[in-house]
Amino acid sequence: xxxxxxxxxxxEVDRGTNLVEAAKQAGVQIPHYCYHPRLSIVGQCRxxxxxxxxxAKLAAACSVNxxxxxxxxxxxVPEVKEAQRGMMEFFLINHPLDCPICDQAGECGLQDxxxxxxxxxxxxxxxxxxxxxxxxxIPLGPNVLLNMNRCIQCTRCVRFTREVSGTGELxxxxxxxxxxxxxxxxxxxxxxxxxxxxxxxxxxALTSTRFRFAERVWYLDKRPSxxxxxxVGCNITMEHRRANIRRYKPRHNEAVNDYWMCxxxxxxxxxxxxxxxxxxxxxxxxxxxxxxEIVPVGWTEALDELRERLRMAGRSAIAGSxxxxxxxxxxxxxxxxxxxxxxxxxxxxxxxxxxxxxTHGGVSGSDAQPNRRGAExxxxxxxxxxxxxxxxxxxxxxLDLLIVADSDFSDAAHDPEVVERLRRADYLVVxxxxxxxxxxxxxxxxxxxxxxxxxxxxxxxQWRAQRFEAAFPPAGQIRPAAEVLAxxxxxxxxxxxxxxxxxxxxxxxxxxxxxxxxxxDLPPTGSLLNVPGSVPNVPEATGAxxxxxxxxxxxxxx
Amino acid sequence: xxxxxxxxxxxxxxxxRSVDGYKKRGGYAGLAKALKMEPGxxxxxxxxxxxxxxxxxxxxxxxxxxxxPQDTGKEKYxxxxxxxxxxxxxxxxxxxxxxxxxxIEGCAICCYAVQASTCYIYIRGEYTEALAIMEEAIKDAYxxxxxxxxxxxxGFRLNMYMHAGAGAYICGEETxxxxxxxxxxxxxxxxxxxxxxxxxxxxxxxxNNVETLANVPHIIERGGEWFAGIGTDERNTGPKLYAxxxxxxxxxxxxxxxxxxxxxxxxxxxxxxxxxxxxxYIPGGASAAILPGDEFYDxxxxxxxxxxxxxxxxxxAVMVMDETTCMVRSVARxxxxxxxxxxxxxxxxxxxxxxxxxxxTRIEKGxxxxxxxxxxxxxxxxxxxxxxxxxxxxxxxxxxxxxxxxFHEIEQHVHDGACPYPEIRVFSNGQAA
Numbered sequence: 001x002x003x004x005x006x007x008x009x010x011x012e013v014d015r016g017t018n019l020v021e022a023a024k025q026a027g028v029q030i031p032h033y034c035y036h037p038r039l040s041i042v043g044q045c046r047x048x049x050x051x052x053x054x055x056a057k058l059a060a061a062c063s064v065n066x067x068x069x070x071x072x073x074x075x076x077v078p079e080v081k082e083a084q085r086g087m088m089e090f091f092l093i094n095h096p097l098d099c100p101i102c103d104q105a106g107e108c109g110l111q112d113x114x115x116x117x118x119x120x121x122x123x124x125x126x127x128x129x130x131x132x133x134x135x136x137x138i139p140l141g142p143n144v145l146l147n148m149n150r151c152i153q154c155t156r157c158v159r160f161t162r163e164v165s166g167t168g169e170l171x172x173x174x175x176x177x178x179x180x181x182x183x184x185x186x187x188x189x190x191x192x193x194x195x196x197x198x199x200x201x202x203x204x205a206l207t208s209t210r211f212r213f214a215e216r217v218w219y220l221d222k223r224p225s226x227x228x229x230x231x232v233g234c235n236i237t238m239e240h241r242r243a244n245i246r247r248y249k250p251r252h253n254e255a256v257n258d259y260w261m262c263x264x265x266x267x268x269x270x271x272x273x274x275x276x277x278x279x280x281x282x283x284x285x286x287x288x289x290x291x292x293e294i295v296p297v298g299w300t301e302a303l304d305e306l307r308e309r310l311r312m313a314g315r316s317a318i319a320g321s322x323x324x325x326x327x328x329x330x331x332x333x334x335x336x337x338x339x340x341x342x343x344x345x346x347x348x349x350x351x352x353x354x355x356x357x358x359t360h361g362g363v364s365g366s367d368a369q370p371n372r373r374g375a376e377x378x379x380x381x382x383x384x385x386x387x388x389x390x391x392x393x394x395x396x397x398x399l400d401l402l403i404v405a406d407s408d409f410s411d412a413a414h415d416p417e418v419v420e421r422l423r424r425a426d427y428l429v430v431x432x433x434x435x436x437x438x439x440x441x442x443x444x445x446x447x448x449x450x451x452x453x454x455x456x457x458x459x460x461x462q463w464r465a466q467r468f469e470a471a472f473p474p475a476g477q478i479r480p481a482a483e484v485l486a487x488x489x490x491x492x493x494x495x496x497x498x499x500x501x502x503x504x505x506x507x508x509x510x511x512x513x514x515x516x517x518x519x520x521d522l523p524p525t526g527s528l529l530n531v532p533g534s535v536p537n538v539p540e541a542t543g544a545x546x547x548x549x550x551x552x553x554x555x556x557x558x
Numbered sequence: 559x560x561x562x563x564x565x566x567x568x569x570x571x572x573x574x575r576s577v578d579g580y581k582k583r584g585g586y587a588g589l590a591k592a593l594k595m596e597p598g599x600x601x602x603x604x605x606x607x608x609x610x611x612x613x614x615x616x617x618x619x620x621x622x623x624x625x626x627p628q629d630t631g632k633e634k635y636x637x638x639x640x641x642x643x644x645x646x647x648x649x650x651x652x653x654x655x656x657x658x659x660x661x662i663e664g665c666a667i668c669c670y671a672v673q674a675s676t677c678y679i680y681i682r683g684e685y686t687e688a689l690a691i692m693e694e695a696i697k698d699a700y701x702x703x704x705x706x707x708x709x710x711x712x713g714f715r716l717n718m719y720m721h722a723g724a725g726a727y728i729c730g731e732e733t734x735x736x737x738x739x740x741x742x743x744x745x746x747x748x749x750x751x752x753x754x755x756x757x758x759x760x761x762x763x764x765x766n767n768v769e770t771l772a773n774v775p776h777i778i779e780r781g782g783e784w785f786a787g788i789g790t791d792e793r794n795t796g797p798k799l800y801a802x803x804x805x806x807x808x809x810x811x812x813x814x815x816x817x818x819x820x821x822x823x824x825x826x827x828x829x830x831x832x833x834x835x836x837x838x839y840i841p842g843g844a845s846a847a848i849l850p851g852d853e854f855y856d857x858x859x860x861x862x863x864x865x866x867x868x869x870x871x872x873x874x875a876v877m878v879m880d881e882t883t884c885m886v887r888s889v890a891r892x893x894x895x896x897x898x899x900x901x902x903x904x905x906x907x908x909x910x911x912x913x914x915x916x917x918x919t920r921i922e923k924g925x926x927x928x929x930x931x932x933x934x935x936x937x938x939x940x941x942x943x944x945x946x947x948x949x950x951x952x953x954x955x956x957x958x959x960x961x962x963x964x965f966h967e968i969e970q971h972v973h974d975g976a977c978p979y980p981e982i983r984v985f986s987n988g989q990a991a
Contacts, residue, residue: 043748044904046944057943063748086940090909123933126925127916153902172743172902175726177912179902 004066006073019061019073020048030075031084031113033091033202034154035062038259038359039163045154047091047113049083050075058083081117088118094130094177095203096149104204106217110152130177138182140170141189143209143263144198148180151205157181157197164260164357167191181205192262192354199249200259210266211247223471224251226458228323228451229265230354231367233460233526236261238269238452238471245269245452245471255525256464258358265354269452271408276435278407278447280477294440299477302444303484306403307491309427309444310339313401317343317425319390320380321409322369324481325456326465326515327501329371330508331485332405333379338492345390346381348372349410365461368410370451374459377514377531390422397424405481407432407439414438431481447478454480455501457522459529465518466526564797565772566813568657575695577702580659586704588775592667593712595778600671604774606782608795613639613730613767614843614872615948616861619774625754626672626762634674635763637739637753638665638771640681640688641723641730645844645895646875649799650768652811654681654688657772658695664771666709666716667778672764675715679768680735683723692720727899731947732765734901745901746947769799790817794860798874802827805834805880817860823876834880842872844892845952847959848885869959884979885964886971889956890918896953904946910937911953918957921968924976931968935961 001012004019006026013022021037023030033045041063049058051074058080061073074080091110099105135148158170158181169189173182183189189197198208217239225238227248234257236248248269250261281302287293297305310316318336320329336344351368375381389395391412396402402425404413412418413436422428423441430442433450448454453474459465474480482501490496502520509515514529563569573579580586592600605620626634638661642650653661665677681689696718699705709716721739728734729744736758738744757763773796777785789795798816800823803809807828814823820839830836836851841859847869849857854867864871879888897911914937921930938954938961945951961968970978 041748042903044946046905046946049944060748060946063750083940083944086936086944087905090905090913090940093909093913124913126920126927127913130912152905153908155903174902175728176897176900176902177908179908 002066002069002071004071004073007076013066015067016065019050019064019066022066023050023061023073023075028075030061031117032062033109033152034156036156036159036200036259039156039159039200042155042159045087045152047084047087049080049087051077051080084113084117085119088114089123091152092118092122093124093127095152096129096131098150102150102204103207103212103217104150104201108204109202132180135180139188139209140183140206141194143195144189145207145209145212146181147205147207150203151181152203153179153181154202155181156200156202157206160197160200161189161191164196165191165193166357169194170197192264193260193357195263195266196250196260208247208266215241215246220246221471224469225452225471226370226466226468227261227265227268228370228458229262229268229368230351231322231365231370231372231461232257232354232356232363233365233370233458233464233466234261234265234356235466236265240452240471243452243472243475245272253525254359256358256363256460256462256466257356260356260358262354262356272433272450272452275408278432278435278439278445278478279475281444281446283445284443297444299479299484299487302446303488303491306429306444306488309401309429310335310341310492313399313427315399316341316401316403317345317385317390317395317399318403319345319347319387319405319409320375321347321406322349322367322372322375323406323409323451324371324375324380325451325454326371326374326378326459327456327504327508328405328481328485329375329380330378330512331482331489331504332403335485335489335492336379338489343385344380344382345385345387346372346375347387347391347406347409347412363460363462367461370460371458373461373463374457374465377459377512377529378508379512391418392421394421394424396422399425401425401427401429403429403431404438404442405431407436407442407445408434431484433478446484448481448484449474449478453478454482456482457505460526463529463531464526465515465522465529467522561797561813561815563813564776565653565660565769565799566656566811568660569652570656572656575656575658575691577659577695577698577704580657580663584779585659585775586663586710588777588779589663589666589670589704590710592670592778593710593714597671597673600667600778603782604671604777607773607777607785608782608789608792609770609773609777609785610794610861611767612769612773612798612874614845614870616871619766619770622754622766623668623672623764625752626674626764627755628673630762632761633676633759634672635758635761636665636669636672636674636677637732637735637758637763637765638677638679638768639730639732639735639765640679640685640768641735642685642768642873643682643723643727643730643899644873644875645892646803646840646877647801647843647873648803649801649811649874651685651688652799653768653772654685655691658692659699660772660775661692661768662695662699662704662718664774665718666704667774668764668766668771669716670709670714672762674764675717677716677718678721678739678758679718680721680723680729680739682730683725685722689720689722696720726901727895728901728947728949731949734947735765736763745903746949748946773797788815790815790858790860790863793862798859800859800874800876802876802878804839804876804878805831805883806878807831814859817858817863819856819858820854820876821856823859824878827878830878830880832880834882836878837881837883838879838885840869840875840877840879840956841867842870843875844877844895845948845955846870846872847955848879848889848963849959850963851879870955882979884922884977885960885967886918886922887977887979889960890915890922892956893918893953896949900949900953904950906941907945907947907950907953910941910945910950913937914953914957921971922977924971924974926968926972928972930972931961931965934968 032048043060043063048061132148220239227234235251235253349368355364486499568574733747897915
């Protein structure tokens with residue numbers, strides 16, 4: 001591997017690494033706007049100018065690759081600093097400087113670099129700034145708004161639609177100082193990945209219609225998480241303010257979603273706001289007048305009651321869903337084993353195929369739930385009663401006890417007909433974060449955390465186990481389901497009380513072959529499971545074909 | 559000095575536009591000779607001649623041809639740069655309108671030398687007459703068997719196409735031209751890779767100016783040694799077309815051995831018009847620094863001497879300015895051109911040319927501030943060398959010379975609060991009052 005010296009730091013890099021990346025590896029930041037690791041090199045923002053081998057003419061670091069040994073790069077010489085100051089001035093002379101009303105403020109490339117490389121005063125004092133009258137609020141598509149006045153013409157968005165989404169809706173129009181970004185007539189920016197252009201826009205020119213004016217970004221608490229929109233399992237940053245989720249942004253994972261995520265995934269958190277929340281444990285019981293009434297109940301009493309019901313029941317079933325974490329699913333299976341429940345139907349839902357491009361050919365998923373594979377590995381599903389028996393058949397009518405571990409397993413959980421079918425069980429227990437029609441019909445409704453409030457492991461379409469962490473704790477009496485299930489399991493098997501997720505995962509790894517040898521601390525890119533049917537390390541081989549079914553709509557399977 | 563015209567020998571002989579007429583006047587002897595030589599020998603002959611590119615950069619043509627890799631297995635291309643768009647340039651137009659076969663012959667020899675079977679002549683879109691003449695000449699050359707599957711019976715296959723631009727100066731930049739040729743937005747590519755390695759349609763490509771290629775038949779026919787004997791020294795050889803415009807009695811295209819003193823060129827044009835004094839001249843097109851007339855009156859007009867004087871030969875578009883010329887207004891007009899023609903891709907050129915135009919216009923209007931001259935100079939340093947292609951540097955050329963050489967005129971504008979030169983009304987026939 002060739003060596004390269006950047007500001008006296010000599011490192012070895014792969015041949016062909018460009019200088020921006022090489023410098024990053026050496027711990028030197030080279031400022032840049034138009035460069036993006038997944039987009040073609042255009043070298044046009046000129047912010048990444050560096051001095052090469054002491055030469056007089058500066059070179060754009062993004063367009064120089066390390067090919068031979070001993071390249072000398074400097075970013076700390078006066079020539080480079082002067083050029084950076086010059087470029088910053090050029091960027092800012094025509095920029096509106098409307099930071100107080102700009103969504104990008106706080107995460108803006110212009111603000112950051114102006115602070116670091118710019119100067120505190122303007123020499124552009126007697127001229128009028130260039131503006132694009134009438135182009136301040138142009139909807140490029142349903143998700144993206146353009147304010148041309150703020151644009152710095154880096155063309156990242158244009159290249160994204162040409163090179164990543166492959167849809168090419170955006171173009172670079174006009175010339176010189178009048179250059180602008182836009183869509184072609186009658187062709188809106190409406191591809192499934194369109195909001196990514198907002199993420200890669202270094203300034204506030206492109207803003208998201210969903211996030212626009214929702215929050216000042218410096219108030220956002222940003223936590224790593226996983227999108228629950230489908231079984232691709234895009235790595236995301238969940239950004240919330242005081243437990244109000246404001247947006248999802250993609251988090252880089254080269255093996256899965258790379259730098260991208262789809263527009264649908266970005267809106268999935270809105271379900272947490274639109275559906276009513278199940279806030280406290282409650283049960284249905286006969287009141288003094290003999291009428292059934294719903295009353296609050298404490299957790300201990302609720303779990304004790306559930307233990308009794310499980311002990312007494314003649315025939316029980318525990319239904320899980322692909323929304324559960326693998327740990328939750330495994331604990332459910334443990335409870336079932338401890339109480340001789342044989343029927344563990346797994347409710348799954350098919351959605352449209354969603355494809356996220358990455359450098360290995362992309363990942364496609366068509367489950368509408370994030371963790372069908374993890375739930376299956378943990379022991380849900382299998383022989384016996386199927387989800388179809390429950391939801392479309394009359395299987396519940398034969399049950400003394402039915403536990404549905406997810407009150408929002410799909411839209412069917414809100415369907416009165418389905419709820420009525422499930423309600424035919426003698427005693428219906430529902431876990432869930434949503435106060436769905438199903439939860440309201442339950443004899444015992446137990447409030448558990450949303451995926452934003454809990455930690456756990458999802459197994460995506462590639463059979464890759466990925467960990468996510470709670471972004472914020474659940475409010476009030478709501479508890480993470482894994483904690484509740486551990487407490488319930490403790491009522492049958494000693495030693496589960498207060499078990500941490502680490503304990504649960506470690507026990508699971510001991511017992512479930514697919515997870516054998518996995519440490520609780522999964523690598524940041526996740527771990528490909530050794531499962532028959534998975535094709536480790538060849539991500540392109542998994543994908544749409546693996547499960548078939550590209551139709552939209554809800555299906556159920558055992 | 560009696561100099562027998564070489565490049566312009568067929569000007570005034572309209573019959574030379576056809577293959578027959580051109581042959582009668584001695585044409586296609588160079589191509590016939592070249593096709594009997596090895597391609598490498600042709601390149602060596604051009605190297606011997608010392609021919610440097612006539613488009614502006616002055617890169618040795620033979621050397622450029624030798625950079626084309628022959629072992630890639632890819633198609634190779636010659637693109638002739640006929641996108642002559644800089645203010646004051648009109649030499650290539652003359653060559654195409656009056657001697658199209660000479661250009662076709664030059665292109666054919668170059669194609670043979672680098673073993674390219676396809677040649678595109680990218681012509682400025684406004685050159686409709688030159689385009690029609692070239693199209694006609696190419697058709698004639700096909701009919702006469704000069705072009706086609708069996709060029710002059712040699713077995714060498716050569717196809718030639720005209721491609722008209724759509725009105726952007728930036729498409730005269732070689733990679734911008736390739737983008738435009740490929741049907742994309744005309745904006746320069748990041749270099750390297752250079753076109754000799756990855757050019758048109760991802761293939762090795764030679765790009766030469768019209769005048770450069772027009773020299774080639776004569777080099778092959780009469781030998782590189784003969785060619786090298788013309789001009790000032792071994793680095794500045796051959797005949798050169800000078801497109802003289804501005805305040806002279808007879809503006810036009812003049813052919814001289816390269817390195818002709820400016821004074822001789824001016825005399826050939828009948829001197830400064832209306833008996834006025836020479837104030838300054840631009841030796842090499844809109845992007846060259848302005849030279850004061852008195853100091854550089856006898857400057858030999860070749861690549862190296864002009865570079866030493868702080869300007870450049872460029873495209874040899876000589877613009878002469880008399881004593882009534884306001885330098886600030888002239889440079890403001892040039893800045894307007896570059897601002898208008900900047901492709902908008904890279905930051906220093908997009909923003910810098912715009913800023914320079916605004917500043918210069920304001921100074922010209924008499925609203926300048928004392929600090930504006932140093933601000934202009936600083937903007938120049940920020941653009942210069944930092945832009946993606948040469949257009950940024952080109953835009954800086956005249957502005958920098960204004961600040962350095964005619965600083966006092968800026969000061970005068972600022973001090974007077976008005977332009978000290980009378981406004982020149984220009985009538986529709988182009989004559990100034």
